[in-house]
Amino acid sequence: MGITRGWRSTLIGAGVATLALAAIVAVLGPALTVIPIDVLRLVVGALLLVFGLQWLRKAILRASGWRAVRDEDAVFARERAEAVNAPHVERAGLDWYAFTISFKGVLLEGLEVAFIVLTFGSTQGSIPLAAVGAGAAVLLVLVAGIVVREPLSRVPENTLAFAVGVMLTTFGIFWGAEGAGVDWPGGDASLLGVLAFVLLISLGYVTALRRGKPAIV
């Protein structure tokens, strides 16, 4: 948005969204800690599981050739053209298109991250530790962005989506089951067993689907 519509309105939109996110987290964070842990694990586990399966399903279909891998160059070119051609409407001294797109982008993506950090932190009893992890991830992405200095086409997107899908599904199964009253054999160590199981079936499904005739490569 910055390179097509200018940086001022884009950065103000991102900044306002960051403040809104901070306010939401300040309210939501303490509220989560008063919910009984089993209820929290059940709800969080169920949500992680449905999100994780959505990611995993798409990643498996792409990896096996049944769905086209996203062409990030084409997406970048299309969105860039849309941004260039959008009419210039000025409100409150801002390019409203640049402001709203960057505001929505930062707020929606940020909410997803905030949800994951808050729920992981509260179910394991340490929101600060989860926040440190998220901060480290932001730093890593920032460094990667500076080093690569290219659009997302150089990022192995489907491999990342596959890994995220496996992790979300694993944590969803583990916490969801605990919230539903399950005692895992071996306690927390069984998380590794669940991870291995999810990874193996996912890779197995990719192999099985590749044997069929792929619709798109």
Place this chain on the structure above:
Amino acid sequence: MKRFARFWWDFIVGDDWRVAAGILLAFGLTALLATTSVPAWWVLPLAVAAVLWLSLSRVARAG
């Protein structure tokens, strides 16, 4: 209002509602078994494997 409901449906349920429904059923069965002396830890992993395969094979069958 309709667009708001549609957003949440797409956000949570996604492309295949059967996956979410299968997971909901599996949670119910897990909670039920957890109140008995029968181990319940195996239900969710097996349900995930099953609903994922059913959803993937539907796409493959449809071509």
